[in-house]
Every structure is written in structure tokens, then in C-alpha cells.
Amino acid sequence: MRKILLLTFYLTLLSMNLNATDVVKPPLISYKLTFPEAQAHYVTIEMTISGLKQQTVDVKMPVWTPGSYLVREFAKNVEGFTAQANGKPIKAYKTNKNTWHIVNGNATVVNLRYSVYCFEASVRTSLVDVSAAFLSTSGLFMYPDGMLNEPSTIHIVPFAGWKTVSTSLTAVNGDQFTLHSPNYDILFDSPIQVGNQDVFGFETGGVKYEIAMCSGGNYDKERLKNDFTKIIEEETAVYGENPNKRYVFIVHNYLKGSGGLEHLSSTVLGATRNGYSNEAIYHNFLGLVAHEHFHLWNVKRLRPIALGPFNYEAENYTTDLWIAEGFTTYYQAVIVRRTNLYPTRDFLTIMAADMSMVDNQPGTKIQSLVDASFDAWIKYYRPNENSVNTTMSYYNKGAVIAMLLDLEIINNSKAQKSLDDVMKHMYNDFYKVKKRGYTDTEFKAGLENFTGKNLDDFYKKYIYGVDSIDYSHYLGYAGYKVTNELNANSNAYLGIKTMPGNGNNMVAAVIRNSPAWVAGLSAFDEIITIDGNSVADVDKYLTTKKPGDSVEISLLRDGQPMTFKIVLNNNPQVKYVVEELPNPTVEQLAVRKKWMKL
Known part of the structure; x- marks a missing residue:
């Protein structure tokens, strides 16, 4: 019996060793980046794939970048694609807009350029x-x-004078110009800045933060570090942990800049180079910082189920961008308020501006939040002259919805819970435990768990529908009300947006159901005179009129003269302000305190 067991053991061991020699090793992938024509805005990439077993291989270029929901067709910028094996050219050709087919035969290593x-x-x-x-x-x-899960190495040969690399990718053996990515999801989520950016850092909560300031600016490093730290600590408190060990802010400073894009362990921000000493501009910048950093949880980890794993060749549809982006827009204001970097009044002004923007967009009555999310690929990122009438922003309306739900939860829980608890619960349940994204139904269930009520009617009216929102009802929980500063405004209303054109005012958009819409004015009409007068500022001219007055507009349409006589009406635009109710109750003050962490 012992001999049989030993024989079985040795045979098994022999089999394991034989099988080990048959294991197919994954390909090794590397890139080398050079800048022989940096002055003409080119980078040259040499890609090497080693260990190939197949006779042919396809390589693909993504058509979009996660976080920006538009097919951008990056392959349009590619030139001079060639392939070699063993130092000789091999057959390579495109099979569709973003795919190159390489015939390598028996060669196990191919070099692409x-x-x-x-x-x-x-x-x-x-x-x-x-x-x-x-x-x-x-x-x-x-x-x-088929190799999105494979690791790769990126070696950068810097252009003359470039000394610094900023990225969340890991440096190989301490060489900042040689980087490692464990897979392509990480690589495509890790932008790289190379040059002479001003780099400084700080640490909070055990996480090392790096700020790379590009193209100068009148920023104060110590102020940035202090204010960034406050924002990061408040956001980390929402979720109870920071999943990163290192995080990089890449800040592009322009003459006038804005915008940001989130990544798993970094973000890229656009800023105004000399705006850091202007408090209003600086506060907007801090809001951007809070927004993009909050995404490291909401979107990059707590995410709609459609947003990962990604299909890099086509649209990835979700109806939940109102949560991914709208809730984040809400939290950027909430978080900065909690840091006391600006006062309560500023926070209320920001929320009033979001409400005003929602109600001033005619498209709010046309497009629901779920439709706006789903159609972001073809509408939000491709606006035209009629978009104001047909679409709405899931950023602004999503932020308003988050505010309503936050106040509902705080009020119903007697100021014991808030939207923070929903976000933390969903993060733990889906990102950490289930390790996947959530569905529409699952997020709704998470909200209902903390509001303590069925949200079918709420969703029907505000998420799937386009009903008007009673803002004062929800803000009343915290002892506030919403009023429209323009209610008593009797200014006349034409209903056009203008832009400069050929030295005159050109119609940029015509607002749905306005006098201009009904009369037949069109985008791209060139206004020559109003009431026989050359008018530099149409809006200013209209302040001399009152509802019921007529104006005669002479214009050119495609070079042809036309005249319109239009009767003006009341201005339907709103400008909301949030005001405190007289004698707020103890309960209302408790909601207010919980809401803004006063």
C-alpha cells in the first residue's frame, strides 16, 4: 500500500512538472514614447508585443475616454502605422476605424510604430x-x-529640458520615466503629465497627495495644501475610508480655464492661471477640486453597473449619470461648506443657482433625468442651437434631486441620518462586498432604506418624469423657503440668445414658446436693426420696453433681408433665492444643523 501511494505521488509530481512546461505565458507589452516633432504636436509610440503564440494579432485604439461620455474617435489622430518582426516589415492593415490587423506568422515578437x-x-x-x-x-x-487584462510598461524619452513626470502609475525601480500598469483599465485611467510642472505634496489620512501645477499661476502652495486637505478629510468622512495610498492632482493653468476629469487615483483640472487671488474664482476652483476628488468614490468605485468593465469601442449606456455626476455636483457644494471655506449664505446661493438653471431651461420640460443620462453620448456632449429647448443638465438637476433627498432623509430620521449614510452604505455593499456596480432599482432601494418611505411617486415625477419641483416644500424641512427675485420684474421678453457675428448681433438660440419662437426668428439670423436702430446690446435695449410693446427687427438670413414685427411679453425667467422662514422650529433647526454640519 505504501509503495502504491509513493508511486502515485511521484507520477502526480511528474505530471505537474510536465504540465508546468505547457503553461502559456501571457504576452509582454511595452511602449516607448519619443517626441521628435514636439513643436508640431506629435508623439511617436513604439509598441512591442512579445510571447505571441498566434499567427495574427489585432491592435485597437479606444474611441472614448471614461468619464467623458462621447465617442471621440481617437484613431483619427494616428499616422504612419507600421509593423515589423525580426527587423523586417510585416503585413499590417486597418480592418475598421480603430483596428489594425498584423500578420506575424511564426514571429513571437512584433514591433509596432x-x-x-x-x-x-x-x-x-x-x-x-x-x-x-x-x-x-x-x-x-x-x-x-482580447488582452485588456494584460500588464504593460511605458518608457518615456523626454523632450529636451523636460525633467518631471506626474501620474498615478507606478514608477519602475524608482525611474519616473519608466512606468508600469497592471492592466489597460488602469492605464486608460491614468493620465501622464511630462515637463517642468511645479510639484508639491502633503499627506492626510495615510494617503500621499501630489499637486502638479502646470504653466504657472499666482497660487499659494500652503493655502492650496491646507484647503485641499480640508476638502479631502470631509469627503473621506462620508465614506469612512480613502481607498488610495497615493493620489495626484494635475492642474492645467490657462489664461481662463475650467473643467475637470476624474480618474481612479488622480484627476486633471483646468484653472485660471492668475485667478487664485480672486476669492470668487478661487471658491469655484475649490468646488471643482471637491467635485473631481469626490468621484474617486462616486463613479470610480461606487458606480452604475454599466460603467465597468468598459467597452472601449462603443458607447456604454447608463440611465444613472444623474447620480454619478448630479450627486457629485451636490456634494462639491456641501463639502466646501462643511470645511467653512465659504459661509452658509454662499452654499444656499449655489443651490438657488442650480434650481434657477433647472427651471430656466425649457428642455427641463422635455427631457427626463434618465433620458438625459442615457442620451449623454449623443446630446449632452453634442449641443446645438436648439439644445436649450430639448435637453437639461443631469449635473444641475441631479444636484437638486440630491438636495431634496438629503433633506427628506434628515427630516424623516429626525436629523439622525442623511444622504451621507446612503452613499456609505452603497459604497460598502456594492464596491466592497458585491464588487460590482448597482442597478437603477438597487440604488432606489438604498435611498428608500434611509428615507423610510416608498419613492415610486418621487421617481415618477422627478426622475422618469418632468414635473415641476416644489422646492420650498423640501427646504421647509430646514426652515427655509424659495422665492423668485424676478416675480415683480416687468421687463419685456423677446426670447433669444445672441452672439457676435459679422459686426452685428447674431441669434445663437431661440427659446421655445417665446415671442421670437412664435414669430419665426431663427438661429444664425443676423440682426441689423431694432426699431430702425443699430443695437449693440439687445438685452439692454429691451429694458426700455415693457410687456405688450412691439419691436420691429430687421435682419439678414443667409444674406437675404427680412423684417419681423414682434409683440413682447413678460419675462418668464426665474432667479431664485433661499430665505429663512420666520421663527423656525426646533425640528427645523435640527435638520438645518445636520444638513450643513453647522
């Missing part, structure tokens, strides 16, 4: 010149089809 034109200044696209390179990785790096 291509250049990418990089000249779009934004947080989501690459920009290369002699001063620096911002590398938005999803628009640069091709990946072998």
Missing part, C-alpha cells in the same frame, strides 16, 4: 508642444484585442 497628433487643450485629450506633454492615455495607447 505610429505617431499621434496631440493638439487639443482639454482635461480629456492630449496636448504636446515643446514646453510639455499632457498624455491622455486612452487616446494614445493601442491594446491587443
